Structure formats: structure tokens, C-alpha cells
Amino acid sequence: GAVVSQHPSWVICKSGTSVKIECRSLDFQATTMFWYRQFPKQSLMLMATSNEGSKATYEQGVEKDKFLINHASLTLSTLTVTSAHPEDSSFYICRDGGTDTQYFGPGTRLTVL
Amino acid sequence: GDSVTQMEGPVTLSEEAFLTINCTYTATGYPSLFWYVQYPGEGLQLLLKATKADDKGSNKGFEATYRKETTSFHLEKGSVQVSDSAVYFCALMGLIGKLTFGQGTILTVHP
Numbered sequence: 065g066a067v068v069s070q071h072p073s074w075v076i077c078k079s080g081t082s083v084k085i086e087c088r089s090l091d092f093q094a095t096t097m098f099w100y101r102q103f104p105k106q107s108l109m110l111m112a113t114s115n116e117g118s119k120a121t122y123e124q125g126v127e128k129d130k131f132l133i134n135h136a137s138l139t140l141s142t143l144t145v146t147s148a149h150p151e152d153s154s155f156y157i158c159r160d161g162g163t164d165t166q167y168f169g170p171g172t173r174l175t176v177l
Numbered sequence: 178g179d180s181v182t183q184m185e186g187p188v189t190l191s192e193e194a195f196l197t198i199n200c201t202y203t204a205t206g207y208p209s210l211f212w213y214v215q216y217p218g219e220g221l222q223l224l225l226k227a228t229k230a231d232d233k234g235s236n237k238g239f240e241a242t243y244r245k246e247t248t249s250f251h252l253e254k255g256s257v258q259v260s261d262s263a264v265y266f267c268a269l270m271g272l273i274g275k276l277t278f279g280q281g282t283i284l285t286v287h288p
Contacts, residue, residue: 098274105283107278108278163209166211
């Protein structure tokens with residue numbers, strides 16, 4: 065079964081609103097989570113590394129004030145897209161930080177109207 | 178920085194045809210190499226991996242060999258099935274568990 069879950073699986077929102085995406089590790093504790101976004105027919109681009117109990121590390125070009133990441137517990141990391149715009153529409157995927165195994169969440173499809 | 182280059186797609190094959198998807202990489206040190214598959218409407222799944230030079234990863238009839246001399250990790254399958262239709266991603270894992278992905282190759286297999 066799934067070891068990393070995401071919620072919601074899809075969301076449609078109006079421009080200017082904020083959307084929170086949850087990523088949960090189900091059978092293990094994850095001190096690190098990676099967040100990716102995937103545009104249609106394109107590859108996954110790493111956005112940020114979420115660290116439990118500390119600030120997230122963002123990749124170059126990713127606005128940390130727009131994509132707020134919180135990793136408050138060992139089983140939950142959240143990504144909040146603030147003041148979403150149509151160009152933020154994408155598929156957002158989380159992954160645990162393991163090096164021997166990599167468990168991806170099923171992804172969240174965000175559509176901003 | 179680390180990078181992964183996959184052959185351009187899409188790739189269209191008939192059932193039972195031989196499949197090769199090329200993948201080359203640039204990395205510092207000795208990364209682990211992976212192939213992931215993404216079926217329509219689903220998340221990524223690890224297909225196979227290799228952690229050191231000359232290792233061969235294999236799963237579900239797919240194989241890939243870690244070639245350090247050519248910095249390659251080409252994916253092969255001797256006889257594809259319709260159910261193999263998906264998007265395939267080559268990736269490497271560098272420092273601190275970060276994965277760098279190739280652009281993905283869409284494979285369509287016709288009966």
C-alpha cells in the first residue's frame with residue numbers, strides 16, 4: 065500500500081486564494097521531505113527540501129514567500145501556495161527523503177482559474 | 178551541477194518490440210541511478226536502480242546497466258507490452274538524497 069499520501073488529490077481554486085497541500089508519511093517517520101512540481105508533459109522540478117523542525121531549503125528561482133513549507137512533525141509536511149495565479153497550475157508531488165528507497169506521494173493537481 | 182538527459186520522445190512501438198530509452202548523466206562523484214515509471218493518472222513508481230558502476234538494475238523485464246565510462250544508464254526491454262505504455266524518467270541521486278530527473282520519455286505500445 066501507499067506509504068506517502070497527499071491531500072487533496074486535486075483542487076481547483078480562484079486566482080488570489082491560497083491552497084494548502086498535505087503530505088503524510090504513513091508507516092515511517094520522515095525528517096526530510098522533497099517537494100516537486102511537474103508541468104504537463106515535462107519532468108519533475110525540485111522546489112524545496114522540507115526539514116522537520118527547521119526552515120525549508122528552496123531551490124534557486126523558487127519564491128519562498130509564495131510557496132510556504134511547514135514540516136511540523138515527523139509524519140506531516142505541508143506546502144501552501146499563497147495568492148495562487150493561473151501560472152501556478154501544476155502537479156505537485158512530495159517524496160520522502162530516504163536514500164535507499166524513495167516513496168513518492170500520488171501528487172496533487174492544482175488548477176487556478 | 179547534476180543533470181540527466183533522456184532521449185527525446187515520444188516513442189511508439191508495436192507489442193513485442195525491443196525497447197531502448199537512452200539516458201546519460203553529468204554528476205559530481207558517484208551517484209546512484211534510477212528509472213521511474215509514471216502510468217497515466219498515477220504517481221511515480223521506482224522501476225529499477227543501480228548504485229555503483231557496472232551494476233545492472235532489473236525489474237518486470239526491464240534492465241539498465243550503470244556505465245561509468247560512458248556516463249549512461251540506458252533502459253531496455255526485450256519485448257514490450259501494451260501495459261508498458263507510460264512515461265519513463267531517468268534520474269540520479271546526488272548529495273543528501275536529492276533526485277535530479279531527466280525530461281521523461283513517453284512510451285506508447287500498440288497491440
